[in-house]
Amino acid sequence: MNKFSRISICLFLFFGLSMAYSQDSVLDELNEIAIIDQKVMMPMRDGVRLATDIYRPKGNQKVPIIFSRTPYNFNSWGDGEQRTRTAARALEAVKRGYAYVVQNERGRYFSEGEWDILGVPLTDGYDAFSWMTDQNWSNGKIGLLGCSSTAEWQMAVAALDHPSLGAMVPQAFGAGVGRVGDFYEQGNWYRGGAEQMLFFAWLYGVEHDKFKPRIPAGATQEDLIRISRFYDLAPENPSVDMSEALRHLPIQDFTKNIAGKKEIFDKMVRRKPNDKAWFEGGLYHDDMEINIPGFWFASWYDVSISPNLALYNHVRKTAKDASVRDNQYLVIAPTLHCAYTRATENTIVGERSVGDARLNYEEQIYAWFDLWLKGETNNFKEEIPKVQYYTMGINKWNSSDTWPPEKAQMTTYYLHSGGKANSLYGDGQLSPDMPGDAASDTFVYDPMNPVPSYGGNVCCTGNAVRGGAFDQQGMETRNDILVYTSDILDKGIEVSGFIESTLYLSSDVKDTDLTIKLIDVYPDGRAYNLDETIQRVRYREGYDKEVFMESGNVYRVDLTPMSTSNYFEKGHRIRIEVSSSNFPRFARNLNTGGNNFDEKEGVVATNTIHHSREYPSQISLPVISD
Structure with missing residues (x-):
């Protein structure tokens, strides 16, 4: 070895x-x-x-x-x-x-x-x-x-x-x-045009005040070393219950409401995605x-796993020098944000054990630097795959020359129901069979009672959201969550790559959000979340314009891709949840068609997901067959 x-x-x-x-x-x-x-x-x-x-x-x-x-x-x-x-x-x-x-x-x-x-x-x-x-x-x-x-x-x-x-x-x-x-x-401010609230909390915790103590210009190195022993210049903001603070409306007053520094936040909260x-x-x-050569590190439960992987692919494709394109390497760990080396013999991410996820990061990193900065001849390029990724479920490190792995084949599952997919107790199904006659599921989204974030791909939100995989069964009792579940798998399948989803929506409001969550359902009913995403419907045609809905029309909404590597074992089931909120992971859409950031009152939306031959709502999974 x-x-x-x-x-x-x-x-x-x-x-x-x-x-x-x-x-x-x-x-x-x-x-x-x-x-x-x-x-x-x-x-x-x-x-x-x-x-x-x-x-x-x-x-x-x-x-x-x-x-x-x-x-x-x-x-x-x-x-x-x-x-x-x-x-x-x-x-x-x-x-x-x-x-x-x-x-x-x-x-x-x-x-x-x-x-x-x-x-x-x-x-x-x-x-x-x-x-x-x-x-x-x-x-x-x-x-x-x-x-x-x-x-x-x-x-x-x-x-x-x-x-x-x-x-x-x-x-x-x-x-x-x-x-x-x-x-x-x-910069993680948005996902699908909806604000990711992690930076609301992060800025409060780290930003220095404009009236902070300042060292006089021209201070000598000797002076600075001496001063640094006594004055650390590190702010310690009063503790804030972020689970409550992030609920404040309008969101533009978030930092003002908790007596935080406002200037940078005030600028960013008003910016549209483009x-x-x-x-x-x-x-x-x-x-x-x-x-330049890059050795990239990402993790399955980080806030930005899909754009991170997209950037890795982009550099491999576009670097002007062929040797640089060929010298891009990637590691994807089954951990939370920046938690690579916290993996143990029994790595727990949220509530789910993903096994022994340790890797010799330091040896690989220094071999990489030795190669490019010292010019040493070593076996890095011969021994290290272009992509090292951890597959949850079978709990092992895998390797590939590309991301997604070349063997991954997109397999489409369609949404089906008899019109009652609301909650875990509904009749929603995921099936590879194309739907037939017109069918749909309707739910009510009240921005004053949003679906709470429970686990997920997140960081930096204080006590508001715990990242990782958690059993979603309790969440799935809500009627504002549509639940679609596959048949019991008669053989295990690996899903590794980008997950694409398209939903067909009609609504009685001008604008709303659509959320989706991918879940591995165990034989005993435990339902562990793998990834999640959101799309603000006004940006369904691009982020350079806002196009609002009209009542009675059906709109195609392509959600930003999710990503994972998970082995769904024999006896497990594949599930997705569809709703219009995942809060405070994402800011609530108040459904008014207004700015959202400066509004205090929301409008209740009645949203319908269509799934038929004409409107084939679907999710496509990158499946690697044995």
Whole structure:
């Protein structure tokens, strides 16, 4: 069993190295082997200086650089998991012959300037690359590494094509994806034109106030190191019950209602999915060319799994250099957001066990960097598949040369019922047979009593939503959820890839949402959610225009694709839920046809899903046959 493909039993947690070491022991070991240069104020082209810590091997050798830029606190003084994690990453990098450089985005902590979420100049990244390249300890090669907000900026800056940027490892990077193909998420702010409320909660927790203490311009490195021991500049906002706070209407007053900072939120909450402002900041859009090798990490229960996978495919297809197109690799883990290395021998995601999901992430990542930043000859490309993906249900790592796997064949299941698919106790069916005569199911959607989010592909919402797989049976007793279930499977099937769905809708309101959820039903009735999506109906014809409904008409609605890899065992059933809300995972549509963000009162909608030969509502699954 080779060192790249085996499961690492003594896994060094890439994000959780702090579990193995105390902060003091890590810093003590770093001091023995590293030159540590903290609070280096790296100048940008406009004169703004960004606070940077540098850890590099002792001696005079020139070394490659692993660079992380982050909005989060990495001050090494005092307690804190993030700080210990930073020191542990630096220690591992230095041991392996790299310099580790970590920097705060402009306007964050000791960095100068004003912060705007992914709106800071792209030139900051380019200027940082140039500065590092010019250091006498640099070999001129830089690799990018980070998860979530430490990864999201990587793609847009990579598209600037700096000559020193040799490779990147973006992990859980979805909030940096603006538009890719059919996805107009604009940094996870939207899904299908409906607001994802995770950033409402996230901004409250992380944003610094405009009246925060500021270090005087021109402070010396010596002064900054001394000050950082006493003044951490880390805000600690009062605790908020997000399960209650996210219910506030109008949603534009969310931060005002909880006494949070408003400026950035106020701008974003008013932007429509195709607003030009989304294209002026730090988001990556698919007209920007990435032409460096990438080792991408995603996870099945992350908020942006489908656009993440779409971006991976986009780069494999569009990079101008054929060798770069061929050097894009992907890992898809069965975990929550940024929780790759928290997998154990019995990994529980929500309530569902997905087995031993461990992988030797660190060995693979450093083999990747050794290849591109040191020029070492190793077996990475021979031993590591283009795509490593974990299949839940059979609970094993699989591999493929493409995503979806080439063997996946789209298999369509149609919605059927006798007109009473409401709830788990209704007569909704999923069948490969085309429906016949006209049939439909009707439910009432009241935005003041939305379907609660229960588990799912989410992060960062505080106590409002727990991510992962949870038994949906209790939810499915609601009459505003249509439930369609297949026959009992007489043999197991693997579903791996993008899941496409089309629903035919009529309504008595101008605008509403459609939601869908894919579920694995166990023989004992447990119903575990796999993925979910939503579509705001006014955007069914594109995000550059709003087209409202008229009563009596039937409209085709194609929902944004879902994604999973799940083995439905023999004796299980495949199920989908259809409704018009999944709150507070997504903001409620108030059904008025108005702005939604500035409205306090909703309209009750009577929504009908049609399924007939003329209106074949359906879901298409990528099935891999044995």
